[in-house]
Amino acid sequence: MSRTVEKTELSDQDLLRYSRQIMLPQIDLSGQQKLLASRVVLFGVGGLGSTVAMYLVTSGVGRITLVDPDRVDLSNLQRQVVFLSDDIGCEKVSAARQRLTAMNQQVEVRTINSVLSGARLRQVASEADLVVDATDNFSARYAINRACVETHTPLIVGAAIRFEGQVTVFTMKSQSACYGCLYPDQGDLEESCAQTGILGSVAGLVGCLQATEAIKLLLNHGKILSNKILLIDALNMEWHSVRINRDPKCAVCANSKGHA
Ligand SMILES: [Zn+2]
Structure with missing residues (x-):
């Protein structure tokens, strides 16, 4: 495992492509080089993941690994904006890569x-x-969370349903809570958007927030939603964040090395 950030030389094309974010003092040339040397794994190329992937790729995050077992379905296109109608029936990861x-x-x-x-x-x-969890079921979330706890990999989790969204960040450093502290494993109780519906733009909104937190975390700038969950009610456009305390009895992270 190597997480050393290497310097990537910026070409004239790079300087132009990324000029509007290089202008930001928090990014600058060194931040852009850091982004180009960064590696992100994205679980779930759906409504949230489409947006996460597009913004990370257009921002110049150097390597993105897409993990998703599904194929594109007609009912996905309302919110999974990385896909085109011609992609129906194709593997999501392959269509998204293209x-x-x-x-x-x-x-x-x-x-x-x-x-x-x-x-x-x-x-x-x-x-x-870092890992971005844009999956839509508890069993995937628990498995991804456990892997991130065990490998001390920062994790950004998003969820969206109806007009509602949630985003949270677990740095997996000392005192970091984990997804198991927030939602102890009670089996797969999560409602899916196939059952209850979702506004496509709300999924995109959550994906945008995940991508923004990812870039901030990669560059170590600003305040991130560490040990906090942001709750969005888009129907009434009310946002608030709630603190998450690390659970010393958490079944996942309590005994993890580095979390003691
Ligand atoms: Zn925990």
Whole structure:
């Protein structure tokens, strides 16, 4: 495992492509080089993941690994904006890679067309600077959280349903809570958007917030939603954040090395 940030030289094309964010003093040339050397793993290329992937790729995050076992369905297109009608029936990760590479050839897009578990999941998490969880079910979230706890990989979790969204960040450093502290494992009780519906733009909103937190975390700038959950009620446009305390009896992180 190597998380050393290497310097990537910026070409004239890079300077132009990324000029509007290089102008930001928090990013500057060194931040752009850092982004180009960063590696992110994205679980779930759905409504949230489409937006996360597009913004990370257009921002110049150097390598993104897409993990999703599904194929594109007609009912996905209302919110999974990385896909086109012609992608129906194709593997999501392959269709997304094609689109993302067309957006920015400089970014390396890797794909895993399966559900990961166990050692393979841990390995994929350990090779990333951070993990973005944009899946839509508790069992995936618990497995991803556990792998991030065990490998001390920062994790950004998003969820959206109806007009509602949630975003939270677990740095997995000392005193960091984890997803298990927030929602102790009670089986797969999560409602899915297939059952209850979702406004596409709300999924995109949550994805934008995840991408923004990812870039801030990669660059170590600003205040992130660490040990906090942001709750969004888009119907009434009310946002508030709630503190999450680390649970000393958490079944996942209580005994984790580095969390003592
Ligand atoms: Zn925990």
